[in-house]
Amino acid sequence: MTKLTQLDRRWIFLAMGLVVAAALLVDLKMPVTISQDVRRAYDLIDSLPAGTPVLFSWDYDPGSMPELHPLADAMLRHAMRKDLKVVMMGHWVTGIPLIERQIGEVIRKDFPGKAYGTDYVNLGYKSGQYVVVVSMAQNIYDAFPQDYYHNRTDTLPLMRKVRSLKDVAAIVSFSAGDPGLLMWIQFAWQRFRIPVTGGCTAVSAPEFSAYLQSNQLQGLMGGMRGAAEYEMLIGRPAMATTGMSAQSLGHFLIIAFIIIGNIAYFAIRKREEK
């Protein structure tokens, strides 16, 4: 028993790595239930009529890709199916190439009929956080004089319709921290009443519950689980759904370690008392 309480943590790391790898290798599929928060986000996008402009903000970097990349994939796919006009941008400098990667994986591959400038636009990255948001609400051309490909923003057909942030029907932020979802709630929703939804890393999901409850946030996808639920809603289980099976097994392992650790602890204490 004493050995169990003094177990080298590297064995725990190894066990976790093996369990996750095994779950992925056997392609284990476990059921995913849809939560109300994810359905609200889905309904917001789903309720918009074709041709409506929406803004997608990639507010994460490669470090948070496992959680947010599948979600961005699913939501972008949903928007493309609904024929929404997507304006893309990002607040994280190291996240710039992620927008391009997603355009390649989703739009160019599965929606080749969509035209750049008409159906979607990549504005790229801009530093300034909330100053950029407020500036976009006044005049989007001032905040982004040119897009990611150095085209003048005011020459793009989609951007002629979207002259300010107030012209988009919803804002979707894939958020790994600050600047991200909270900033969009505080500035886009509170100041200009533009509906905000999106996803965040699991670490920050509890923090956003308050904003959901107060209806400042229209739905939320927390981490990989949220992404898996959204994949189910659009009827296309992908990386997040597979990942959630590994996630469940990982949690079982942690629970097992906690139970074993507690049994060992109480057994030793009882023995010492005797």
Add this chain to the structure above:
Amino acid sequence: MAVFGTWLAALLVLCIYSFLYKDNPLYKFAEHVYVGVSAGYFVAAEYHNVVLPNLLTPLYRDFAHKFYLIIPGILGLMIFFAFSRKLNWLIRFPLSFVVGIGAGLTVMAFLSADVLAQVQATAMPLNSLNNVLFVGGVLTTLVYFFFSAQHKGLVGGTAQLGVWYLMIAFGAAFGYTVMARISLLIGQMQFLLGNWLHILK
């Protein structure tokens, strides 16, 4: 080139994960590469995405109409006085703008989103168990953080209930944190086993 990138990324991931065994030079190498590349990337991206389109290009092409851009341009350059021992006091001017704009914009945003809207959302009718639990949780937790009265008797009991609410909240936050960390491991496993080794279905 894509294959080379995948191999390089996979080897760097393994270098980072080697820290789980123990601190070692391979981990330190990968860590330094990450920090260096991020910093270099940041400088280049800021120049091409912000300084060039928002300042230099308008000044160069349309100087007559956007001469006011000189002011933020000069203020931006004044930040570099941080490197001068004699003139570093000059960075107070650009910093005062940054702090002033930041405070001016965020105070109202925080007040409306984090205080007023939350208070408004808490003022709900006690017509369901869910609402009673919710309002009860807010009030008892607030009592726990009220330190002007001794936590004895009724106040103590209420504060103790608040502690239970706090523990549940911390538990939920911890559960989500565990999920986040495992998600990162899953993402890297999907990369190593899928993109690199091609052994995932």
